[in-house]
Every structure is written in structure tokens, then in C-alpha cells.
Amino acid sequence: MSVLLLIITLSSFSQNPLFSKKSVTQDTTKVAKTELIEKDSKSSFNIPIISKLIIKNARLQRELKSKFSRIAKDYKSSSSLKSILLILFLAFAYGVFHSLGPGHGKFFIFSYILTEKPKVLKAIGISYSIAAVHAMSGLLVAFVLMYIFKEYSTYSYSVSSSPELISKISFFFLILIGAFMLYRTLFSKDEDADMGDRKKIHLVPFVLSVGLVPCPGTIITVVFLASMGLTFLGILSVFFIILGMGLTISSLGLVSMFSKKLILRFSKSSNDSKKYAIVYKIFGVVGASMLLIFGLLMFLGSF
């Protein structure tokens, strides 16, 4: 467990470009050197509306964090219940909008729902599990970091891990998960499309692999509050962040679940069980393929 904790801590800190010790390729004491480099012609897959949404979401998170820190400072001087409630509400809102941005296993839950046939409560449970693992590992790292700050008054912590290598391996594992789900969907021996007897995939490894990376947003929030002497409020905030994240992930999961059910209902209503089976299989193949392609794109993009 301690090795795991160390690896989690190292990997989370190594993500920030300000700190991560990618090998410094140039000697900065040399005389100024300006190079002109031919730019590779790059075809862009930019989708303007997605770009605008991501940027708007980031600005909103910035606003929320700014309000959060102001109210936390107010609380320190006033200790009012209103401030606590506001802080917790902002933590919840931050969780909602933070998980709307890239990441947090939305893609995974979407693919899982397409390939498997979870019940509503299970889909919600998986979503909240991902959110909980992600935020709680952040909380754990925050305490480790605070211990380091407390014990070592000067900060001389340096990370020698290579975030690029970890990313490449991580994306490769995502490819394996997608390939595994695709294989099961294509070559399942069950004739019955409802797959009532098919052995369910063990979710714990998948939830862990998707959610175990500590949430830096949680780390920053907890360290911020704890440094103001508001450790308990920091821990409580994490639970509200989890509620917010879980709401977003599960909402998107449920939307995909109900959309899938609606489409399957139309195909079932034609009384053609073969057609139903084909449609069901297509969902599974699409879901698993999306995860596989997503993993491939991320893996290739990491080079």
C-alpha cells in the first residue's frame, strides 16, 4: 500500500508542467538562441463548439475556485454557518463542472453501458465509485503532501518520474480494456442477446484504473483549506465534490442508457428477435470500439 501511495503521489505531482522534471534538454545559461523551425503542416480536427464549451467550463471553474477561496477567508474571520454552506455548495458545483471537462471516466461509463447491460442503480453506483476513488485518492495525496510540507520546511521535493512514459502505458491499458470488451461482444457464445447468464466483467479493476489517478483539483482544495486551519472543512468539501462529480458522470451514463433502451425498444417492437440481437450487438461493438479507438488516439497522440 505504501508503494502504491508513493507512486500515486509521484504521478500526481509530476503532471504539473511547473514542477515535473522532464529532462531539461537545453542549458539555459547559454547565450540566447532563437531558432526558426519549419512548422509541420497540421490538419486540425478542432470542433469549434466543443472548444468553446471546454473554455467556458474552465472559466467557470476558475470563478468557482475564486469565490471558494474568498468565502473560505471570510469563514476564517466570521465562522458563520452561511459561509460553511456556501463553501460546501461551491464544492458540489465545482465537482459538477469539473467532471464535465475532459476526463473523469465519462467515456468509460458510456462505453460500458453500450457493451454491457447494467441496471440503473448499478450505473449510478459505478459513476459514484469512479468519482469517489478519484477524489479520495486526491485527499490521500493532499495529506501526504501536507506531511511533507510540515516535516520539510523548505521544499526540495523533486520528481524524477517520467509522466510521458506513465501516460503511454496508461493509454496502452485503455486499448487493452477496449479490445477485451470488443472481443467479448463479438465472440460471446451466448445466443440470447440479453446475456442474462454471461459472466459480468469484474468492475473493480476498471473503476480503479479509471478513477485512481488523484484529482489535482481536490488536492489543491484540501491543501488550501487545511493550510488555513480548516482541515475538517477540507475533508467535508471532498465529499461534496464527489457528490457533484458523481451527479455529472451518472447523468451522462443514464442518458446513454435510456437512449440505448429507446433504440432497442424500437427494434424489439418489430417482433424480429434477430433484428433485436443485431442492434444489441451493434451497440456493444460501437461502445467497445469507441473505447479502443479513443485509447489508440490517446496512445498515438502521446508520441
Added chain:
Amino acid sequence: MRKTYLLLLFALFSVEIFSHPHVFISTELKVCFNDQGMRGIEVKYVYAEMFTHELKQMYDVNKNEKFDENEVRVIKASAFSNLINYDYFVHVMFDNKKVKSTDVTDFKAYIEDGSAVYSFFLVNEIEFSSVPKVLKIAPYDHTYFIDVTLDEKKVEFEENTNIAYKFETFADKSQSYYYDQITPECVKLTVNRK
């Protein structure tokens, strides 16, 4: 036991599906010209409150609410020098060619109006001709761990009587990053020697 190893394996190489961004920086730029063209850019990063707090926790060792000389030295070594691998978040293109600079001077770190600030001079020596060409300067972190934005109201110029320029800002699609989904705000100058 087998399941434990499987869990550990997945955990060790867990997918870095981390949600971005986590740190926010507002960027102020001052483009500095000389007789031949551009000599460099004065850059100022203003950090948001929470990360300011984190920087103070880590580097304001004597807790005097400011960064002393020694503390600035440590900040430069451990929380700035690595940015050479990220072009110091300032991406410069001239006549459609990427301009890569490897030197910064006059690094300072201080607290101003409650926000941590980094300021430095990014050496970018570019010669202009009498033919107008496009110079683009876009601040961004391509990993999107940090949301680096351009404060359009705080773009300034150190003028030179030999240099003519036209200035505008725009969202530069050709520099889209983070899997092509984020378009940075860019300073666009059409420049030439008089």
C-alpha cells in the same frame, strides 16, 4: 491473490484520465522591438488565488507574505526552470515558422494584490524585413494542466521608430491543442521595418 495483483497492475498503470485544467494563469505581454525587429517579450504570469496559496505554502519559508531573494532562487529552480520544455507557455510564430527561444532573463517572483506573479524576459531575436510579415504570440499550456489565458487589455509594446506594426488578437485555430479541442487567444502583429 491473483485479483490483488491484477488490481495493483491496473492501479500502477492507471489511465491518466485526469480532468483539466487545475491551475489558472492570466498572462500579460509586452512585445519589445529594436532597430532590426523584435528582441524579446516581457512576460508576466498572474496566478489565481488557490495556487498562489499553494506557492506561498511551499516557498514562503519565513512566512513573511513575500518571496525573498533566496526563496525566488528556489522558485526559479524548482517551479519555473522546467517550463523550458513547454516553451515557457509562450508560443511564437513568425512568417509561419515556429520561433524557439531558449533563454530567459530577469526572472522575478512576487506577491501583488494577493496573487503570486512570475515575470521574466523571454529572449526572441527576430529580424524583420521591409516586407510585412505576420508575427503571432500565443500563451498556452499544450497539456492543459494549466489554463494559461491572454489578458488582452494588458498587451503592450516597447516601440521603436524603425518598426511598423498592426496589432489584433484572434483565436488561432492553427495552434489548437489538447487533442485539437482548445483554440488559444493569440496576439497577431503584421510587422515590417520602415
